[in-house]
Amino acid sequence: MFTADAHCDTLYEIALCHTAPEQCVVTAERLAAGSVGLQTFALFAGKHGTQGTAYQDGLDMLAAVPRLGIPVLTGDLPADPPAVPTGILSCEGGEMLEGSLNRFDEFMAKARLRMIALTWNFENEIGYPAVGGEKKGLKPFGFELVRAMDAAGVRADVSHLNEAGFWDLMDKAELAPIASHSDCRWLCDVPRNLTRDQVRALIERKGFIGINFYSDFLRANGTATLDDVVRHIDQICELGGEHILGFGSDFDGIERWPEGLANPADFPTVLDALRRRGYSETTLEGIAGLNLWRVLKESER
Numbered sequence: 001m002f003t004a005d006a007h008c009d010t011l012y013e014i015a016l017c018h019t020a021p022e023q024c025v026v027t028a029e030r031l032a033a034g035s036v037g038l039q040t041f042a043l044f045a046g047k048h049g050t051q052g053t054a055y056q057d058g059l060d061m062l063a064a065v066p067r068l069g070i071p072v073l074t075g076d077l078p079a080d081p082p083a084v085p086t087g088i089l090s091c092e093g094g095e096m097l098e099g100s101l102n103r104f105d106e107f108m109a110k111a112r113l114r115m116i117a118l119t120w121n122f123e124n125e126i127g128y129p130a131v132g133g134e135k136k137g138l139k140p141f142g143f144e145l146v147r148a149m150d151a152a153g154v155r156a157d158v159s160h161l162n163e164a165g166f167w168d169l170m171d172k173a174e175l176a177p178i179a180s181h182s183d184c185r186w187l188c189d190v191p192r193n194l195t196r197d198q199v200r201a202l203i204e205r206k207g208f209i210g211i212n213f214y215s216d217f218l219r220a221n222g223t224a225t226l227d228d229v230v231r232h233i234d235q236i237c238e239l240g241g242e243h244i245l246g247f248g249s250d251f252d253g254i255e256r257w258p259e260g261l262a263n264p265a266d267f268p269t270v271l272d273a274l275r276r277r278g279y280s281e282t283t284l285e286g287i288a289g290l291n292l293w294r295v296l297k298e299s300e301r
């Protein structure tokens with residue numbers, strides 16, 4: 001079954017942490033073993049906010065793309081979902097753009113970003129992170145950037161963004177925003193997860209939510225299990241979200257994962273668990289990959 005993943009940090013591992021590609025969690029072999037036809041690789045802005053070297057790091061991560069060992073699409077998507085592991089690129093942490101639309105154009109020309117997480121865990125030129133609880137919304141450059149992203153067919157990714165920024169986006173973004181790697185806050189109360197109202201808004205706008213496999217976002221205590229992943233999926237589906245739901249594994253960016261769900265080869269295990277719970281094949285195809293594929297294709301119109 002065609003499977004797609006909306007987020008991993010493998011390029012950061014390779015380019016900035018100098019991990020050998022074959023030592024990463026996401027490898028060409030494991031993607032193939034998990035039937036992953038589409039893997040989103042994030043250019044991660046790093047852990048120093050606007051004080052870091054996010055722009056240069058972004059270029060270094062782009063230079064590492066050939067080392068992934070799979071084709072990475074930097075032009076339009078093909079008509080149909082890829083049958084073999086194929087990459088696309090995103091940005092995690094808008095400080096990489098240094099408050100400049102020229103930088104945005106540059107990354108679009110070189111990488112054809114499909115989504116931009118407007119913030120990581122720090123304030124930047126665009127807005128404020130979920131962590132820290134800042135109540136202010138997007139900054140003027142944030143609104144400017146969102147207009148440019150709408151025109152270029154790039155989704156705003158709310159996964160690390162604060163709530164005020166989220167609602168600004170819901171108001172102003174033409175393309176429905178997405179949450180590439182976040183879970184349900186009412187099941188696990190961490191700022192990186194989405195509230196019920198946020199999930200409802202994403203459903204209403206036909207955006208996308210990628211379930212994050214980070215154990216600490218799935219359950220408050222102990223190591224998460226496959227059941228926890230299923231629980232988060234169940235809850236979003238109960239709110240009517242089966243058409244906007246998928247995976248945002250966060251592999252290579254997380255230190256703890258659910259038992260039995262350690263790398264991309266394990267995606268079918270989740271789908272099997274959902275199948276046993278009675279999910280239809282059509283719903284499973286959507287969650288596995290077609291829901292993400294839909295928003296990506298719609299962005300190109």
Ligand SMILES: [Zn+2]
Pocket residue numbers: 092159160181253
């Ligand atoms: Zn993240």
